[in-house]
Amino acid sequence: MFENNLDHGKIDIIKELANIGMGNSTTALSAMLGEQKVAMDVPEVSLVALQDVPELLGGADIPVIGTYFESRGELRLVLFFVMSQPSADKVVNFLLPKETKVDTELYNSVLMEAGNIMIGAYLNALSQLTNSTLLSTPPKMAADMAGAVLGTIAAEAMIVDDQLILLKTNIKVSELEVEGSILIVPCSGSLEKMFSLLGVR
């Protein structure tokens, strides 16, 4: 089973690490978007039933587009950067030179690369804070119903615990009217590993 015996002190540590890591991701996104201001909510840490995970994105039938990664190395995490289709369109259009003819392959590569940079920034921060080596798998991308996408991620990452610890933050780029979320799920055993790397009992 999962670590659901976390005390407040440990939850605060998870939140703080998420805050720093996701802050790095937000800075990376801001840099990609020509230093536009990117606002980020304080990350939430929650214990969620596997069956209810799609509700976090507004429901199983909500269309979403997102890039998905797993960290390999000392900590195993599932990381997912997700937006609505109109937000993703705006990011892709901003990143490409004007008048570029965008086909699906180019669209997907641009979005995966943007996700890669953001998630890389998160993992760099976490590597430094925990003094561990974390590598990301190559990006994967999907545009579909939230339920289909999140169910597939759970299957791919073999996250089958009935209850999950989930970290989530929302980000917003007002100027470009882009909104998105970062979801992170530590795989079984990774939180204990992280606390031991940090010397927290």
Add this chain to the structure above:
Amino acid sequence: MDVLQVKIADLQAARNSGLLITVGLGSCLGVSLYDAQNKVAGLAHILLADSKPFKENGRFGNPAKFVDTAIPLLMKKMTALGGIPEKFVAKIAGGSQIFYSANNLSNIGEKNIKAARKILDFYQVPIVGEDVGGNYGRTMRLFVNSGRVLISTAGKGEREI
């Protein structure tokens, strides 16, 4: 009409009337079973093919997550509602590959489809309709009074299997 939502890693059964619906099947597999004579219907939204590795490492939990444990459990629930296993017919949907990547080697959806064929064959439940594979998500609706199954996909409309 009574509508029963079947969530991820969930299964539901009903008798006589109502609608069973599961939204957003990606690599997950939707398995519907129906006994037309007794009007007993069941629907499962299944995550993975095989429970064995998880039974071994103690992370098994809810049996609705796995093809090999969800299908017998669904049959049991339907039998409790008056269904007769010899009368059951199956329709399956989902098992797609919705993730795109430079080197996508994942075949979780395919494994789910294969496992369902094997388990349904083991219980001698014929598959009378299917809409599986591809690279898009599906929503599955099962009408309890008729056994009709409708599949819908964003941008591709609705079809009966």
